[in-house]
Every structure is written in C-alpha cells, then in structure tokens.
Amino acid sequence: MKKQMVVFAASAALAALLTGCVSTQGSAQMNYIGAEAAKNMAATAAQVNKDDAVFTEAALGEKNGTMYYDVEFTAGGTEYTYAIDALTGAVIESGSQQAQGYDPAKPDGAQTGTAGAVDEAQAKQIALEHAGVAESDTAFLLVQPDYEDGTAVYDVEFYVAATNTEYDYEIDAATGAIRSYDYDAENYSGTQTTGGETKTEAEVQAIALAKVPGATANDIRMTLDRDDGKLRYEGKIIYDGMEYEFEIDAYSGAILEWDAESVFD
DSSP states (O other): OOHHHHHHHHHHHHHHHHHHHHHHHHHHHHHSSHHHHHHHHHHHHTTTTGGGGEEEHHHHHHHHTEEEEEEEEEEEEEEEEEETTTTTEEEEEEEEEEETTOOOSOOGGGGSSSSOOOOOOHHHHHHHHTTTTTGOOSEEEEEEEETTTTTEEEEEEETTTTTTTEEEEEEETOOOOOOEEEEEEETTOOOOOSSSOOOHHHHHHHHTTTSSSSGGGGGEEEEEEEEEEEEEEEEEEEETTEEEEEEEEHHHHHEEEEEETTTTT
C-alpha cells in the first residue's frame, strides 16, 4: 500500500510539473499584444490615423529569437513597413516610401491604387538594370507573377551564358522595389591552382563591402573554406535592415554566390 502511495505521489508531481510547463508556454503566447494592437502601434508611430490606413500585412514572425509583428500599410500615398515587438509593442524597425502611381493632385478616394502598378516588362527591366545585364546578353529570361506572404510580386529569373551566372529576383508588383535577389556562378572553374596566390582577407572583404554602400568592416563576418578542393570565402553582411550572404573565390576574387533579403523575411 505504501509503495502504491509513493507511485501515486510521484505521478501527481509529474503531472503538476507538466501542467506548469504548458501553462507557462500558454501564458507567454497570451502576453503577445496581438495584430490589432500592433497595427495601432505602427499607425501611431507613423503619425497616421488608423482609419485612414489600408493594411496589407500584420503577421507574427520571429527573427533571432525575437517575436514581432510585420505590419505593412498605405496611407496618404505613402507605404509604411513596421516591425513591432510582439511582447512590448516597441518599434524594432520601420521604413516608408511614396506609393508608386500616387497622384497628390487627386483625393485619396480617386487614386487608382498601387496594386499591379508595375507590369512584367518594368519588373524585368528593374532586375536587369540592378544586375547590370543587358537583355541581349541573357540566354534565358523568365518573368512570372506570384504572391509572397500575401504580397503581389514578380519572380524574375535569367541566365548569362558569357559569365555562366544565374540570377533570381523578387520584385514588388505595387512599388517596383527589389524584395530579395541572389545570383551564383554555375559550375565556376576559374583559376584554382593551389600554387597560385590567394586574395588577402582584407581584399576579399573590400570586394564584398563594395556591393553594400555604407556598410563597414563592423558589419561583415566571413571565413575561408575549401569546397570541392577550391578555396573560397563564405560570409555575411548585416546592414540597414538587410542580410547579405556571399561566397567569393579566394584566388580571383570573383563573387560566386550572392543573396540579399530583409532581416525580417
């Protein structure tokens, strides 16, 4: 009988412990301010009347262990983006730009709207100009409308045979902004003789930082690695709300891969 009582007590203690864990996790979730409160916080920070704003996004996300609400809205011809701390309501990051296609001479009710303000031809040109590539130099080019987290975008892909490089862009269909992009040298086989001289770390760092105007040595981290017998630098730059990842050939300094996206995506 005594043994049964001990087993029962242990079971009860374990159940209480598990219940406490569940309760703690649940309470943490319930402490989030909620999407509506996040909208209010963002509108207040932008000094915009919430009733005058058209919200397109108010989703919960996580970055580096921090829970936040990604709030996006348009008001008075301006597009706003806010990252609101899910627990405190503090503004973590913010940005704004004039909505493309907005005519200040017209009342807000007479605007044609920004959705679809950029067509496929414009999206293609935005990507090509950013990459510094002429359309005549591409061996393959694809522009495809898509949706990303509820936002209308264009996926632009093209390949340049002369440099054996493939490019991928995501263009906002309403504003023409580049949401993310990456490119990589397919099957790159530049000078890789082990007896040749490699670029110094400082030289490679300068090559990478030149791609991100304003970024400094404090914003970059990289390491030397060997991949398939070839030396290359792999690294990351975090600057002005963007995260850039890259691979650079240690001998020639050629950028083999480059990827850029918002730190909150």
